[in-house]
Amino acid sequence: MSQHNETITIHINLSAYGDALIYGSTNTFNYVPGQMMKHLLFAWHEASFYGTELEVQTVQDVDLVVLPSEQVIPFFAEQKLLKHIQWTWIEDESPWVRLTPLLLKYIDEKKYIPSYEAFLSGKVQWVWDPSAMNTEEQSILEEIRISNTSMIEGLCAAFSSTVSQRYYGTELEATDLRREYPLLFANVGTTPHGLDEHSWLITIGWRADTAPFRPLLQLLEPYDDEPSWHLQLVLQDKSDLTLLERIQLTQEGQAFGSWPDHWSTHVHDRSVSWLERLQACLPKGRFDDNSEYVLSGPLSDEDAWRFLTIDSNTLLESGWQVLLPAWWEEASRKKPKLRAKVRTNEGRTTTSLFGLDSIVNFDWRIAIGDAQLTEEEFTELVARNERLVRFRGQWIPLDPALLAQIRQAMAGTDKSQGLSFQDILQLHLLGNNDEPEHDASEQQQENSARIQLEVELNEHLMKIMSQLRGQTKWPTLAVPDGLQAELRSYQQDGFTWLAFLRQFGLGACLADDMGLGKTVQYISYLLHLKETFADSDTSMPSLLICPTSVLGNWQKELARFAPSLKVMLHYGSRRDSGESFHGEIAQADIVLTSYATATLDQDILKQFTWQSLCLDEAQNIKNAQTKQSSAVRSFSAKHRIALTGTPIENRLSELWSLYDFINPGYLGNARAFNSRFINAIEKDHNEQRTQDLQKLVKPFMLRRKKKDPAIQLDLPDKNEMKTYINLTAEQGALYDHTVSELMERMQKLEGIERKGAILAALTHLKQLCDHPMLLTKEPIPTSSNNHTVILDTETLVGRSAKLERILEMVKELREEGERCLIFTQYIGMGQLLQQVLQQELQEPVLYLNGSTSKSMRDTMIDQFQSQILPPQEQPSVFILSIKAGGVGLNLTAANHVFHFDRWWNPAVENQATDRAYRMGQTKDVQVHKFISLGTLEERIDEMLESKQQLSDNVISSTEGWITELSTEELQDLFALRRNGIS
Numbered sequence: 001m002s003q004h005n006e007t008i009t010i011h012i013n014l015s016a017y018g019d020a021l022i023y024g025s026t027n028t029f030n031y032v033p034g035q036m037m038k039h040l041l042f043a044w045h046e047a048s049f050y051g052t053e054l055e056v057q058t059v060q061d062v063d064l065v066v067l068p069s070e071q072v073i074p075f076f077a078e079q080k081l082l083k084h085i086q087w088t089w090i091e092d093e094s095p096w097v098r099l100t101p102l103l104l105k106y107i108d109e110k111k112y113i114p115s116y117e118a119f120l121s122g123k124v125q126w127v128w129d130p131s132a133m134n135t136e137e138q139s140i141l142e143e144i145r146i147s148n149t150s151m152i153e154g155l156c157a158a159f160s161s162t163v164s165q166r167y168y169g170t171e172l173e174a175t176d177l178r179r180e181y182p183l184l185f186a187n188v189g190t191t192p193h194g195l196d197e198h199s200w201l202i203t204i205g206w207r208a209d210t211a212p213f214r215p216l217l218q219l220l221e222p223y224d225d226e227p228s229w230h231l232q233l234v235l236q237d238k239s240d241l242t243l244l245e246r247i248q249l250t251q252e253g254q255a256f257g258s259w260p261d262h263w264s265t266h267v268h269d270r271s272v273s274w275l276e277r278l279q280a281c282l283p284k285g286r287f288d289d290n291s292e293y294v295l296s297g298p299l300s301d302e303d304a305w306r307f308l309t310i311d312s313n314t315l316l317e318s319g320w321q322v323l324l325p326a327w328w329e330e331a332s333r334k335k336p337k338l339r340a341k342v343r344t345n346e347g348r349t350t351t352s353l354f355g356l357d358s359i360v361n362f363d364w365r366i367a368i369g370d371a372q373l374t375e376e377e378f379t380e381l382v383a384r385n386e387r388l389v390r391f392r393g394q395w396i397p398l399d400p401a402l403l404a405q406i407r408q409a410m411a412g413t414d415k416s417q418g419l420s421f422q423d424i425l426q427l428h429l430l431g432n433n434d435e436p437e438h439d440a441s442e443q444q445q446e447n448s449a450r451i452q453l454e455v456e457l458n459e460h461l462m463k464i465m466s467q468l469r470g471q472t473k474w475p476t477l478a479v480p481d482g483l484q485a486e487l488r489s490y491q492q493d494g495f496t497w498l499a500f501l502r503q504f505g506l507g508a509c510l511a512d513d514m515g516l517g518k519t520v521q522y523i524s525y526l527l528h529l530k531e532t533f534a535d536s537d538t539s540m541p542s543l544l545i546c547p548t549s550v551l552g553n554w555q556k557e558l559a560r561f562a563p564s565l566k567v568m569l570h571y572g573s574r575r576d577s578g579e580s581f582h583g584e585i586a587q588a589d590i591v592l593t594s595y596a597t598a599t600l601d602q603d604i605l606k607q608f609t610w611q612s613l614c615l616d617e618a619q620n621i622k623n624a625q626t627k628q629s630s631a632v633r634s635f636s637a638k639h640r641i642a643l644t645g646t647p648i649e650n651r652l653s654e655l656w657s658l659y660d661f662i663n664p665g666y667l668g669n670a671r672a673f674n675s676r677f678i679n680a681i682e683k684d685h686n687e688q689r690t691q692d693l694q695k696l697v698k699p700f701m702l703r704r705k706k707k708d709p710a711i712q713l714d715l716p717d718k719n720e721m722k723t724y725i726n727l728t729a730e731q732g733a734l735y736d737h738t739v740s741e742l743m744e745r746m747q748k749l750e751g752i753e754r755k756g757a758i759l760a761a762l763t764h765l766k767q768l769c770d771h772p773m774l775l776t777k778e779p780i781p782t783s784s785n786n787h788t789v790i791l792d793t794e795t796l797v798g799r800s801a802k803l804e805r806i807l808e809m810v811k812e813l814r815e816e817g818e819r820c821l822i823f824t825q826y827i828g829m830g831q832l833l834q835q836v837l838q839q840e841l842q843e844p845v846l847y848l849n850g851s852t853s854k855s856m857r858d859t860m861i862d863q864f865q866s867q868i869l870p871p872q873e874q875p876s877v878f879i880l881s882i883k884a885g886g887v888g889l890n891l892t893a894a895n896h897v898f899h900f901d902r903w904w905n906p907a908v909e910n911q912a913t914d915r916a917y918r919m920g921q922t923k924d925v926q927v928h929k930f931i932s933l934g935t936l937e938e939r940i941d942e943m944l945e946s947k948q949q950l951s952d953n954v955i956s957s958t959e960g961w962i963t964e965l966s967t968e969e970l971q972d973l974f975a976l977r978r979n980g981i982s
Contacts, residue, residue, distance in 0.1 A: 007086040008032060008040070012097075014154025018069030018161050020076075023062050034063025041087075044080040047071050069161035077104035095144045096151050102137055103128060103159055112163050113206060114184055115156075116197040124184060126163040127156055181205055183319070199273065203319030211266040213237055213259075215274055216244075217315060218323035219299075219307055221395065228298030231286070231307065233274070235259060235267070236321070248293040249275050256293075281314045305387035308332070308397070327395050330369065336402050337367040338409050339454045340427070342461055364410060368396050378406075409453055421504075422666060427454060428465050429695045464504065468699035474500040480527035482564040487524065490704055490711055491517050495524035497702050498641060502612070507640040507662025509618070511703040514645045514812050515719060515896075515926040516711065519554070522614060522643060523561045529611055530565065530589050540608055541568070541588040545632055546616035547808070548594040549801040552933035553724040554616070558590065565589040571597050577604060595620050595628050602631040613637030617808065618644040621661060622654035624670060633661055645812045647701060652678045655697065662700060705816070706924060718917050720927040722941070723809075725801045727932055731768055732976060734775060735935065738764050739974045746967045755963040758970065762936075762962060765974065769932040770829045770901050771800040780832065791839050796832070802930055806833070806898060807840060809928065810877060813896050814841060818923075819864070819876040820896035823886065823912050827851075829900065830879050837877055844873065849881040865893045886912035895923040900930055904940055934977035 006026075013021045022041065024032035032040070034056035042051030048071060055066045067075060077100040081087055089097055106112060111132040118125035133141070145152050168174050178185055183204040201207040213235040220230045235257075237243035247257030253272035275294065279287060283306070287294050299307065309332075312322045341363050364375040371391055373381065381389050381396070382403055389396050466473070477496045479487055487495065494510055498521070501508045512518050526542055533539040546554060551571060558567050568588035570576070575597070576584050581604060585591055591610075598605060613635055615621065621629040640662045647658055656673045659666055667673050680689040704711050727735060742761040749757055767774035773796075781792035797804045806822070813820055824830050827849055834847040846860045863869065864878050878891060882903055894916040903909050909929075917925040931937045965973065 006084070007088060009088045009090065010041070011090055014072070014096075014151055014158065015069075016153055016157060018072060018154050018157030018159075020067040020069075020072045020154075020158075021057075022065045022067060031062050034058070034065055037063065037065050040082060040085060041065070042075075043082050045071075045075060047074065069158045070165040071162075072158040073100050073103050073107070073155075073162050077101040095140055096155055099137075099140050099144065099155070103155075104162075106132060107159070107162055107166065110167070112159070113201060114204070115160070116200055118160075119184075119200070125156075125160040128159060196273075199277075199319070211263075211270070212239070213245075213263055213266070214321055215270075216321040216323050217278070218244075219304065219312070219325065221304075221325045229301070229304035229307075230298060231295045233278075233295065234323070235263070248296065249278075250293055251287070277318065277320070281318055281320065282311055301386050301388055305397075308388075309399075325395070327369075328397075331395070331397050334367075334369050336399070336406060337454055338406050339365040339367060340413075341365045366406060368398070370394065371396050375410075382407075413453065422663075425465070425468075425699075426666075426696065429469070429699070430692055468506075477528065480524055480531055482527045482530070482562055483524055484563065485520055485561045487520065488517070491521050491524070494518075494521040494702055494704075495528070498522070498525045499528055501700070502639040505639070507642070507659075507700060509642040509644065509647060509658060509662055509701040511642075511644055511647045511701055513705045513816065514809060515721070516704060516706065518616075518643045518645075519557050520561055522641065523558060523565075525612075525641075526565060526590055527562050533611070540611045541566075541585055541591050542612040542614065543591045543593070543605065543608075543610040543635065543637070544614045544616060545593055545595055545598045547620060547804070548596060549725050549805040549808075550616060550723075551592060551594055552726045553722075554592055556722070556724040556933075567592060569593075570601070575601075577601070595632070598635075599628045599631040602634060606634045606636065608636065610635065610637040612639040612641060614641040614643065615661065616643045618642035618658055618661070619646050619654070622657050624653070624657040624660065629657060629661075633664070646815055647703070652682060652693075659697065659700070666700075667696065706926075718913070718925045718927060720929065722929045722931055723805060724931050724933050724938070725805055727769070727934065727976075728772075728799055728801055730772055730799055731801075731932075732934075734772055735765060735768050735976050738768065738775075739971075739976065742974065743967070743971060746970065758963045761974070765936055766901055767826060767829075769802065769935050769937055770824070770826060771796075771803055771832060773799070773832065774826055774828045780835065791835055793836055793839060796836060802900065802932065803833070803836065805930070806900065807836065809898075810837060811841070814843075814876060818896060819894040820878070820898060821885075821891055821894045821912075821916055822877065822879045822898045822900055823882045823903075823909075824879065824900040825882055825903065826901070827881070830881065833879050833900070837879075841877065843871075843877075844875040845877045845879065846875045847879040848885050850884045852884065861889060861891065864891060867893075880912075880915075882908065882912050885915065889915045890918065890920065891915040892918060892920040892922075895921070895925050897925060897927045898930065899928070902929065902931065902937055902941065904944070906944065936974050938977075939973055 008024045008026060011023050011025065015021065022037070023034075024037045024041070026032065038051035038054050038056065042048050042054065042065075045051060048054050048067070051065075057064045057066060076097050106128045111129045112126045113129050115123075115125040115127045130138075141152075144155070168177050181204055184206070198207075202209045216234050216236050218232050218234050220226075220232060222228055232246055233249060234244045234246050237245075245257060245259045247255050247259065247267070249255055249271060253275035255267050255271035255274075259267060278294070291297060308324065308328055312324060315322050343363065364378075366373045366375070366378045371394065373391075377391075381391065381398065387398055387400070389398055474493075474496050477492075477499055479492065479495075494512065498508050498510065510518050510521060512521075522544075529542065544554065548571075551569070555567060555569065558565055566587060566589045568584055568591045570581075570591050570593040585608070593601070593605075613632075615632060621632060623629060624633075642658055642662050644658070647655060653670070653674070656667055656670060656678075660670075668676065677689055677693050680686040681693065738761055742757060745757050746754065764775055773780070781795050782789050783792065797807060810820060810822075822833060824833065830847050830849060834845050838845040844863075846864060848857060848860055852860070860875075860878070863873075864875050866874065876893075878885075878894065880886070880889075882899075886908060897913045897916050899909055899912070903912075913925070913927050917927075931941050962970075962973070
């Protein structure tokens with residue numbers, strides 16, 4: 001086969017989408033293989049990367065090369081082909097191939113228009129502009145149309161694809177097109193009323209209208225001499241928009257009127273088209289009168305309403321300009337509102353409690369546009385049975401659908417029974433915001449939407465609502481005289497807020513960050529109650545329910561900050577019940593109990609109406625279905641309070657459970673809340689429902705964070721706090737046994753043996769305070785799942801209140817994205833903490849002790865301090881031996897420090913704390929010191945606090961001074977106080 005004599009005939013079919021299906025044949029009637037055809041025909045075609053990107057399809061043993069529609073016209077117009085091959089065309093395909101250079105020229109010169117036919121079928125496509133074609137070009141097109149109609153269809157599709165790809169291929173270009181020609185997209189798929197292709201191109205703005213005026217249809221409202229509504233056709237001067245010339249059209253479309261002479265040709269050329277377009281847009285009844293002129297008859301109230309709400313929109317969509325009364329635009333934007341106007345003296349009460357269930361009396365007010373109607377005025381207007389009513393000098397639109405909804409809403413609320421304060425509150429929070437304004441078409445779409453009842457408050461309730469919504473300007477309360485502490489400003493705000501909500505019987509959730517002092521704020525509130533109701537003979541105590549692990553901490557804090565409060569602990573096997581319980585609580589100001597005990601003693605505790613009912617760590621009732629949650633909800637109280645640093649841990653159902661405790665029924669029942677908020681927010685991510693829920697919950701939740709500027713300025717650089725924790729029953733039994741055994745040995749041992757026994761017992765007791773497994777040396781309970789070892793954390797945590805408490809606190813600070821250091825003296829405890837926290841947090845936890853190599857030590861520090869590691873690799877909890885990690889380290893990424901067990905030398909503990917509290921630290925540091933109640937940990941802490949027996953020169957880095965104590969002093973130091981056992 002000669003290189004210069006090869007002949008290939010090109011066969012082309014254009015699909016309806018404009019793609020070219022190409023195959024080749026030789027002069028020997030053989031088909032050219034697809035891969036060869038690609039490389040030969042498209043050897044110089046850059047757009048397809050020289051043919052390599054083109055698809056090959058095989059149909060009936062013939063290989064077809066598929067050329068995308070947007071490349072068809074440029075390729076065949078340019079015909080950059082290999083010259084050593086003779087290319088020929090099938091005769092039927094030659095005409096349209098000859099037309100492609102011209103079409104490419106039209107594309108380059110932007111001589112294209114949107115397709116009217118495609119618009120009618122719901123699409124946006126492009127065609128060449130017929131007005132740009134000369135006679136020869138039109139004859140070629142006709143030749144193609146006669147020979148192969150399908151080719152014309154495919155050629156049109158290829159032309160449109162090329163235009164779209166070249167000029168509107170990017171998102172920015174497509175957006176610009178929509179912005180410049182919105183009508184090209186606004187009515188896609190609908191038939192333009194009375195428009196031919198030429199008029200349509202003018203209407204969408206693609207072609208300029210050469211007339212010096214534009215036609216408008218104007219609605220005239222009734223006036224003194226003419227009591228009816230009327231329509232009139234006017235011509236507006238484009239050079240002077242204030243100049244309007246009224247014209248009249250006959251039934252045949254002839255125009256009569258007065259206009260400038262140079263307008264006449266345009267008027268007479270277009271008047272018939274105007275009539276046809278109006279007839280397509282307006283109801284037939286507008287043209288069936290016996291008058292010589294169309295649109296000359298008066299409009300009824302019903303007709304005027306239809307024109308305002310329906311016909312005018314149809315005209316606008318069809319490219320007409322419409323002039324409506326000036327008041328209509330504002331009136332159509334404002335949806336009628338039904339308001340409950342609270343009477344002047346409502347909401348004032350002489351009692352201290354108001355309550356969500358309190359009844360508030362009101363009168364109806366209906367707002368339509370700018371008009372405010374009483375119930376009587378509204379009834380009178382509705383009785384007229386008119387759509388457009390003139391009232392107090394202004395026109396009011398009375399939409400029958402909306403009026404029916406207003407009447408239905410009024411009928412659904414019994415005014416004689418009033419509204420509850422809860423109804424008033426929710427209506428104010430959700431229903432009184434100004435709605436976004438709508439245009440007339442949007443108004444019609446929203447007519448079926450339900451009318452929302454709103455509330456109009458009196459001055460007194462407006463002030464209360466402002467205080468609730470803004471959480472500011474509460475009545476100032478003096479710090480109670482019995483408080484042995486100096487409140488920071490935000491703490492005084494918190495205590496005042498609790499007292500403010502109590503005044504109205506509204507529950508409260510104090511959700512400050514851990515370390516901001518929720519405890520002292522509630523204690524201040526308790527003292528306020530005691531002082532306020534000091535003269536009341538029937539005053540009941542408050543009830544506080546908390547986790548077992550913090551009962552001791554509450555006892556200590558109450559004794560420290562409010563020694564005047566009488567505290568009753570309702571806990572343990574020897575707790576009071578029956579008549580003796582009645583007598584005990586009569587003497588108390590505050591009763592402390594645990595969630596478990598409250599559940600067991602539900603029948604006793606629910607007999608009383610408590611002065612206040614407070615839940616500490618209120619996330620314990622996040623599951624409303626548990627017995628524990630059900631029990632605390634059954635208790636009656638004049639005021640309910642929840643304290644928590646984590647109001648929502650995982651799901652919105654937890655928020656509902658919390659609020660259903662503090663304000664029962666406020667967020668509806670669980671099913672209604674799930675339907676209204678949970679599905680909409682968690683599944684559909686509905687922004688409006690999210691905002692609504694935020695508005696509802698905000699008045700009853702006070703949440704301040706340490707990173708808030710106002711809070712940070714008010715906090716000390718280093719905030720130390722002690723966390724008192726009870727022993728479990730198991731820990732208490734082992735502790736007693738160890739002390740008894742030591743005391744027996746003290747009767748027999750002397751000298752070095754005595755000292756050794758004391759130090760051994762001391763270590764055992766300190767380990768017991770951490771976790772009994774450190775003493776029993778038993779293996780950590782685990783199970784296996786798919787070769788993965790899983791700790792039995794529930795059992796492990798249940799045996800140590802310290803472990804339970806640190807797990808709660810670390811979870812809380814991790815939810816805030818903060819990091820912490822945990823110091824412990826015992827390797828076994830460090831390992832146990834690492835495994836438990838790692839499993840519960842599902843993140844890496846570091847542990848450094850004396851056996852850690854220097855290289856590993858440096859790696860751990862770098863990892864902990866890192867700000868660039870991926871979240872799944874970033875350690876945020878660092879457990880350290882106080883000896884190995886207490887000095888020489890810079891760990892400023894942490895702003896919480898936990899001393900899990902005490903080192904009893906303040907200097908040593910401070911050195912350890914200073915791993916985080918040092919140069920480079922940008923946050924306030926929270927230091928938490930764990931102390932087991934009733935144990936030697938508490939006793940030595942008291943000595944340190946009071947300076948009794950101990951001084952700086954006695955306390956050293958060793959505990960040898962304890963071995964010098966007498967047997968009686970040892971007994972006093974070691975013996976377990978009974979209030980320390982759970």
